[in-house]
Amino acid sequence: MTDAEIRALILELICEIAPEADPASARDPDDLREVFDLDSMDFANLIVAIHDRTKVAIPEADYNKLFTLGGATAYLRDALGQ
Amino acid sequence: MSDFKMPALGADMEAGTLVEWLVRPGDRVKSGDVVAVVETQKGAIEVEIFQQGVVSNILVPVGQRVPVGTVLAQIDGARGAALPPSIEPAIAALKPAPQVLAEAPPRPIVAAPSSRPKITPAARRRATALSLDPTVIMKGTGVEGSIRLADVEIYASGAKLAQRPAKKGLDLSQMRQAIAAAMSRSKREIPHYYLTEMVDLHAASTWIERYNAEKSPVERILPAVLFLKAAALALREQPQLNGAYENGAFTPASDVHVGWAIALRGGGLIAPAIRDTDRKSLAELMAAMRDLVERARRGNLRSSELTSPTITVTSVGDRGAESVTGIIYPPQVAIVGFGRAVARPWVVDGRIESCPLVTVSLAADHRVTDGHIGGLYLAAIARLLQEPENL
Numbered sequence: 001m002t003d004a005e006i007r008a009l010i011l012e013l014i015c016e017i018a019p020e021a022d023p024a025s026a027r028d029p030d031d032l033r034e035v036f037d038l039d040s041m042d043f044a045n046l047i048v049a050i051h052d053r054t055k056v057a058i059p060e061a062d063y064n065k066l067f068t069l070g071g072a073t074a075y076l077r078d079a080l081g082q
Numbered sequence: 083m084s085d086f087k088m089p090a091l092g093a094d095m096e097a098g099t100l101v102e103w104l105v106r107p108g109d110r111v112k113s114g115d116v117v118a119v120v121e122t123q124k125g126a127i128e129v130e131i132f133q134q135g136v137v138s139n140i141l142v143p144v145g146q147r148v149p150v151g152t153v154l155a156q157i158d159g160a161r162g163a164a165l166p167p168s169i170e171p172a173i174a175a176l177k178p179a180p181q182v183l184a185e186a187p188p189r190p191i192v193a194a195p196s197s198r199p200k201i202t203p204a205a206r207r208r209a210t211a212l213s214l215d216p217t218v219i220m221k222g223t224g225v226e227g228s229i230r231l232a233d234v235e236i237y238a239s240g241a242k243l244a245q246r247p248a249k250k251g252l253d254l255s256q257m258r259q260a261i262a263a264a265m266s267r268s269k270r271e272i273p274h275y276y277l278t279e280m281v282d283l284h285a286a287s288t289w290i291e292r293y294n295a296e297k298s299p300v301e302r303i304l305p306a307v308l309f310l311k312a313a314a315l316a317l318r319e320q321p322q323l324n325g326a327y328e329n330g331a332f333t334p335a336s337d338v339h340v341g342w343a344i345a346l347r348g349g350g351l352i353a354p355a356i357r358d359t360d361r362k363s364l365a366e367l368m369a370a371m372r373d374l375v376e377r378a379r380r381g382n383l384r385s386s387e388l389t390s391p392t393i394t395v396t397s398v399g400d401r402g403a404e405s406v407t408g409i410i411y412p413p414q415v416a417i418v419g420f421g422r423a424v425a426r427p428w429v430v431d432g433r434i435e436s437c438p439l440v441t442v443s444l445a446a447d448h449r450v451t452d453g454h455i456g457g458l459y460l461a462a463i464a465r466l467l468q469e470p471e472n473l
Contacts, residue, residue, distance in 0.1 A: 018347060033401060039345065040304050040399035041375050051299040060294045060302060 001080060007073045013049040017042050028070030054080065083138065085153040086131055091122055091388045093412045094263040098122045099147040100154065109137045111157065116384060118154065123253070123260035124352050126381035127388060135159040257350035265409050272327075272410050273448040279460040281467055282430075283423055283438040289470035293364075303368040306397040309420045309440075309463075310367055311473045313395045314338045314359035316462035322451045323444075323459055324392045326413040332450040341391025341411065342371060344378045352378050353394045353411060354387035364473060398422055405441035415447035416456075418463075 001009070011023035014036050021036045033043060043063070051057050056079045058066065066072040088098055102119040111117055112134040120129050135157040142154045268274075286308050294302040317324040317338050325334040338360040341353035356362070356370045377383050391411070397420040398406050404424055408417035421441040428437035442463055444456045466473060 020348060037347070039401060040306065041372065044299075044302065044304060045372070047302075048299045057298055060291065 001077075003073055003077060006076045006080075007069065009053060010050070010069065010072050010076070013046055013053065014038070016049065017045050026069050028073070029068055031067050032069055032072065033067060050076070056080065083159075084133055084135070084157050086117070086133065086155045086157055088120070088142075088148055088150050088152045088154055089129060089385050089389065090150045091120070091127055091385055092124060092260065092264065093267060094260045095122055095150060097147055097149045098127075100142050100144055101126055102144060103140060105137050105155075107137050107140060111135065111137060120385075123256040124350075124388070125257070125346075125378075125383070127383050127385055129385040131157070133157050254349050257346070261351060264411060268409050268412050272412065272415075274410060274445050275448050275453055275456065276407050276443065276445050277453060277456045277460055278405060278407070278441055278443045279457075279464055281440050281442050281464045282428065283440050283467065286467050286470045287423070287438045301365065303364050304371075304399075305423060305440075306399065306420070307364050307368045307371065308467060308470055308473055309397050309442075310340060310342065310356070310359060310371070310395055311362075311364060312463045312466040313393075313418045314340050315466055315473070316459055317393065318360060319462045320451075320455055320459040322455055323416040323446055325415060325450075326392070327415050327447055327450055328413045332415060332447075335392035337392070339390045339392045341394040341414070342374060343394055343396035343408075344375050346379060352383070352388075353391060353396075354378060354383050355391040357390065393417070396420070405443060407443045408445045410445055410447060415450045417445050419443040419445070 010032075011021075011026065014032065015021050015023055018036045018038065026032065026035045032038060032046075036042075038046065047058050047063065047066075054076065056076060058075070058079070062075065065075045091098070098120040100118060101121045103117070104119070105111060105115075105117045111131050113132045115131050116128040117131045117137075118129045120127050136159060137155055138158040139156040140154070141156065142148055142152065148154070283305070286305065290303065290305060290308065321334050322332070324338055325332060327333075337358055339355040339357050340359040341355050343351060343353040345351055354374050356367065356374065359367065362370065374383075374387075391414060393414055394408065394411050394417040396406060396408055396417065400422060402422045405421035406419035408419045410417050419442070421443075423438050423440045425436050426439050427434050428439060429435075430437065442460055444460055446456050
């Protein structure tokens, strides 16, 4: 997957959790939890959804690397071995 | 033959709109079946039946708004109570406090109010100017349901709140009214007392890290699950905090059904029950919370989930405030609040260390308990959270 595809996937999964979210409103440095008002359960569900779609099981200790859109994209790119 | 009636689904509900029938005349039903969907101020709720038999007559058509207690359908060969015993007292307690009603009586069923509708002078002038009869403006949002100028404008613009075609979904202004009515009643009727306790989360955090490290994402649990279980188990030691105050007396509940406060996206709050909270495993509680959050947001909660809570627990999560002090949801007698976990200096064995802490609060009903009991309850939660492996 390209970075653009990973980014699009992350935003798609967020939109399933937060249907009113406007994916265009997020920039790479933004904290996803703030931009899309994700609470602890929402974020846990995002991790589950990423696991379902990419088979990447993100350890809890790494959650903080996925708080920003840029961080999440980079993390998944590395995890997918690209 | 027995009657299936519009249930009261909360301290604030006066009427509901039938949105969908899931059964037809001739269908066989049994206790626990979801037979209809009702639109309330708190969104669409799936209504269960607690009778068994055959649906003989459907008396209220889709789209009609009727008061609580209206017969919706008749059931032939009905056996079993009209409602589960746990719901009956809750409903009985919901009846008083007509003064907080945010709405005038629904017109299709109830005869026109004999007294003049409460209406502000500005609203009356505007209504007259528009050649509107104030009594047809069904939705007053002012004090004690009085009609304000804004209500007239809304009505005039064609957005007739109460007459709008029924649809599934959530109306945030209605939700706000429902919350306002319940919380106003609570603050007026319940003499609250408040206690807080700082709880060391070192053991709980360490344990949860280890637990989650071995699990796939879907099996992992949130700290809130430990909070929920500890709050439920501690009630076994202080059962006076678990139950309902109604008709001037407290009735302790025999089971612990914690109402779990869920913030809805875009605003609003609902606290459906997780049944037998104290007897569920942590994994079961996590699954129950996930399921409730999803269904609360979709509008697929069931009637019994709204009527059965025996206490409420709210946890603000990792982006909330440092502490939260709740308002009791009548006829319950207590609400427990967990703030955001924070790292703070803490004295351990005479030395200052950085320690994860959470502020736990209790708001409880002075008609039932005193601060002594409340303090023991918070101490029990703190103690239980030091042994997370036993939760």
